[in-house]
Amino acid sequence: MPELPEVETVRRSLEPHLVGARIADVDVRERRLRRPIQADIAVRLRRRCVQSIERRGKYLLFALDGPDTMLVHLGMSGALELRATAAACAPHDHVLLHLDGGRTLVFNDPRRFGLLRVAPRAALVELAAVGPDALGEEWPAARLKVLARGRRLSIKNLLMDQRGLGGLGNIYVNEILFRAGIRPRRAAASLRGREFEALAVALRAVLAEAVRLGGSSISDFRDGEGRPGYFQLHLAVYDRAGKPCRNCETAIRRVVVGGRSSFYCPRCQR
DNA sequence: ATATGCACCTGTGTGC
């Protein structure tokens, strides 16, 4: 579920409730995530106060009032949910942070591809693999061109590589390439100047619109307060194989690029 | 160094 717009939506929904809140107790019900939950996580989090919530790519960083920062990645199926009480656990509630005042922040993740780790910020090695944020920074055509220079992979795989720019996933790369009129299998280095220009415009437009609409609730995405997003109603190509292009009526095609389903309009995208 | 394929998990939808 979560790419940049969904993670940013979660961040914004939690920020007003969590900044200033203190963690009273920690309940770990399942340690086996992408990396095992640290043995000392409760010691590190207990009595700590959240000072800010930042986002870098698809990672959330909860700065605490001690030496540590809590790093969270939602993987494919993860969710952070603020509950009014320390209510009975739902399936796949893996980590519960009980807050002063009675509310609980729950990390739920059926597939367990997510990550939750607490350490000094400089020790969060996962962040070393994430490039500058796709929305938090300016990405003019020239900067995208630099990323593509000398690379032999497809433009889709280039945009999905978190080391280049952080935050894009399969949904939004498909949507951005549609908006820019570029087929996902095009070699990144083969793009023309005006195509990089179109890509730069599409990148910002699609992400900004998706954030404005609270992300995409394809099956079950919800923000920290349980609210769905609405960008799924605006998807032009993702998961629309065989359906008419919203622009020209041509049937949307599905191909596999880099092992992932990719969707494009054969007429609007070249 | 760069690019690709697959494994890691559970849930859901589809066809037989």
Next chain:
DNA sequence: TGCACACAGGTGCATA
């Protein structure tokens, strides 16, 4: 109804 299979928003590792 039950079963087998394909597929799903991501990432990391092994292999060419």
